[in-house]
Amino acid sequence: MRTELSERLGIEHALFGFTPFPAVAAAITRAGGLGVLGAVRYRTPGELERDLDWLAAHTDGGPYGLDVVMPARKVEGVTEADVEAMIPAGHRRFVRDTLAAHGVPGLAEGDEGGWRITGWMEEVARAQLDAAFAYPLTLLANALGPPPADVVDRAHRHGTLVAALAGSARHAVRHAEAGVDVVVAQGYEAGGHTGEIATMVLTPEVVRAVDPLPVLAAGGIGSGEQIAAGLALGAQGVWLGSLWLTTKEAGTGSTALTAKLLAAGSGDTVRSRALTGKPARQLRTAWTDAWDDPAGPGTLPMPLQGLLVAEALSRIQRHEVVPLLGTPVGQIVGRMDSVRGVQAVVDDLTRGFERAVERLSRVAGRAAPPDTRG
Amino acid sequence: MRTELSERLGIEHALFGFTPFPAVAAAITRAGGLGVLGAVRYRTPGELERDLDWLAAHTDGGPYGLDVVMPARKVEGVTEADVEAMIPAGHRRFVRDTLAAHGVPGLAEGDEGGWRITGWMEEVARAQLDAAFAYPLTLLANALGPPPADVVDRAHRHGTLVAALAGSARHAVRHAEAGVDVVVAQGYEAGGHTGEIATMVLTPEVVRAVDPLPVLAAGGIGSGEQIAAGLALGAQGVWLGSLWLTTKEAGTGSTALTAKLLAAGSGDTVRSRALTGKPARQLRTAWTDAWDDPAGPGTLPMPLQGLLVAEALSRIQRHEVVPLLGTPVGQIVGRMDSVRGVQAVVDDLTRGFERAVERLSRVAGRAAPPDTRG
The missing domain is CATH 3.20.20.70 (Aldolase class I)
Known part of the structure; x- marks a missing residue:
């Protein structure tokens, strides 16, 4: 190649x-x-x-x-605080209610969460x-x-x-x-x-x-x-x-997420604004369904949506709340059906390329x- | 090949x-x-x-x-009549109103229209x-x-x-x-x-x-x-x-439609239920926009939608009402930028394949x- x-x-x-x-x-x-x-x-x-x-x-x-x-x-x-102040109360309530409906616990004291998109x-x-x-x-x-x-x-x-x-x-x-x-x-x-x-x-x-x-x-x-x-x-x-x-090597830190990825088919992703406010393909979950539901408040534009959901996503990940647990991933997820080392994956890719x-x-x-x- | x-x-x-x-x-x-x-x-x-x-x-x-x-x-x-009877009056009104809004004339007497999907x-x-x-x-x-x-x-x-x-x-x-x-x-x-x-x-x-x-x-x-x-x-x-x-060789019978196809980019199609009631990719037009508009009545399931819109589509085609004029076509429409004979198209395909x-x-x-x- x-x-x-x-x-x-x-x-x-x-x-x-x-x-x-x-x-x-x-x-x-x-x-x-x-x-x-x-x-x-x-x-x-x-x-x-x-x-x-x-x-x-x-x-x-x-x-x-x-x-x-x-x-x-x-x-x-x-500042992040300026942007936070632009988020409507109704959207914050929707986040709280959705988490409560699935019994998602809070973060431990001092835990800043693993999911935070501020690099933008x-x-x-x-x-x-x-x-x-x-x-x-x-x-x-x-x-x-x-x-x-x-x-x-x-x-x-x-x-x-x-x-x-x-x-x-x-x-x-x-x-x-x-x-x-x-x-x-x-x-x-x-x-x-x-x-x-x-x-x-x-x-x-x-x-x-x-x-x-x-x-x-x-x-x-x-x-x-x-x-x-x-x-x-x-x-x-x-x-x-x-x-x-x-x-x-990924060690996603979540065996539950890995299990969901291995089980998912190519039809189990959705292009949703739930993560950042712009359409991003990710695992379809009860979380994306809630945001994409016409009966809900809908998503906010970038960067508000990302800030709005950051703590919630950290809590979902920390506690591995399976129905809500997701990640950005493409339709190729249907092909990801075993955990292998990167070298083995690359060997497969290059051999498959040669055969093709x-x-x-x-x-x-x-x-x-x-x-x-x- | x-x-x-x-x-x-x-x-x-x-x-x-x-x-x-x-x-x-x-x-x-x-x-x-x-x-x-x-x-x-x-x-x-x-x-x-x-x-x-x-x-x-x-x-x-x-x-x-x-x-x-x-x-x-x-x-x-x-029978077709049985199915016709299942179409709500509000949907028929929406068709009439949309056609009227664009000044689409009726068919001439004896003209059965070119668009009719009964083969299902x-x-x-x-x-x-x-x-x-x-x-x-x-x-x-x-x-x-x-x-x-x-x-x-x-x-x-x-x-x-x-x-x-x-x-x-x-x-x-x-x-x-x-x-x-x-x-x-x-x-x-x-x-x-x-x-x-x-x-x-x-x-x-x-x-x-x-x-x-x-x-x-x-x-x-x-x-x-x-x-x-x-x-x-x-x-x-x-x-x-x-x-x-x-x-x-296609002679679509509509130079206006051919012109729209030649001008369209890969982003000018939409996967819409407007044509048959099931998602079908087609040129995005004022017609598909009307059906996909949340403010409208929405589409009916197959086969009702196809029957509902058959006469309207024939009228749009006959009179070449450009804003409403469409056809099923894929994202590849962005590449269709000249009218050529089939043999020339196939020659291009086979030569391009060899080069690739x-x-x-x-x-x-x-x-x-x-x-x-x-």
Whole structure:
């Protein structure tokens, strides 16, 4: 799985693995891909530095990246408290009632909860970046919108490529205009924030829209044959996120959540605003059902919704309240049916890719000689 | 593009083209694929026979198929009038008001309209089949649910393979149990009736669920690279419907509709119940917006909705009322940007497929020798 982009980055496989877990990111890099650590859940630069230190020490010198959420529109001077004050009382009541209906206990004293999305805030993202640029990042990805111009410049001076996720060709063009080096075409079937256009249609559209920039296909990719499909669509690599959630290295901290992921079929996700206020694909749960119910108050816009539900999600996770327990994940969850190590997963992906290309070569009436490149 | 299935059917390319237009079906077969004529809009067996006669005379002896809508549950003895009587007055009023708001004229006297979906009715579908089995059909496809057992038997005695569309692995297994020979995995991004699972995820799921039955990938496929992706996912062929709508041979009878299709982007479709009562992807129009508006009466279940809107759709088409004018079409509509002949389209598809396989072979580190088979 070698493309121009993978050669440029010095990785063996054109395989980009997004994960909130440093141990998974390190293992992806060691397995020949590029591990990309998600930064949105870090509350302090110190926490991020601790994990980047660990990551740097565990990649065997291989390259790695960081995924941040940098809003293109600055909202400087706005504190979390300012935003909290904008949340209607009725929505807070709905959260309390829904938790009470499922008997969800509170957090222990001093427990700040594991789930908190504050990385979207200008000041938090900036402090994270100040910390992150002390490390030799190979890739800096922006999960939402085009990155600010000064961040792109700073990354380039630092020798770091900048990537941005796009759910439409229009978004992709905006990213290209912002100086991004790599566009991640994130299809409808992907976990997390997605648009309406499926990977099969979106990938070639984005490839044509930003040519000659390299594009990564994301969404619905969890096997070697799906990697072959993504690359057939013109991508120079694939971006995988969901698949790592059930790896040994993930240690999600919740056996109940892992069990739900292993049991879920491809039809058990929903594109809901319940998590952040923007449509994000996730496990469908009693929690998402409550928010998506027309009889309820509905969700608030980003960033209010994320702040509104942060403590509730921490409580649900801490106490493993199974009916409400969820996570962002793509439709590929239907294929995640065992807990394996990252290396085993990558081996499967690369072998499956080889088999798919062999089969395609036969269909095209081409002989498929053995690999002669070593 | 040769697979076990294409060899078995004696076609050059593993490319199945669904179309309501006999001239398109014939041209697809002549170009080396398998043209499949949609039968749902024929009102009498005589009309269908007329077009099958024409088709048989214009395929240069090549194979062709028919796509019908056979409900698995029989509703014998129910007439169209019985169903009409179940439609609430408020819904009829909504149709009248919406048409009036856009100044849509009535049909001329004696004009029965071009749009009428009655093929779903047991008696209509049966009469169509009686007529159809007088022809050497290579493939009989069922667009909705598994075909009835006696129809499968009759097709097999006739030497006709039976195909059925599936939007989930569960549906596909039901089809396999009903004796179907080929499953069409119809992804979320496809035109017409679709489920929620995207082609990238659905295709390999269905392939694994019905192994060793051959599977066709459908949804989001309108280029050679997308065909390569579909086949990489394990399909033995691809099923294309939308792409033919803007071919020269289609002669949709509406230059306004063709113009809308050429102008539409991949984000200009919607999965709406407005057409039949079941979610079907189509151009988003003021008409679908009206039905999908929470302030409106909402849609009726199948088959009521189809009967309710039949005359209205005929009027919209006859008078080319642009804001309301639509058609079932997939997200691939974003790629349909010129009117070309079917042969030119197929040439593009096969060349694009070759290029995609060549590129993939390079990525896999395999030399890609010239074709040694042809």
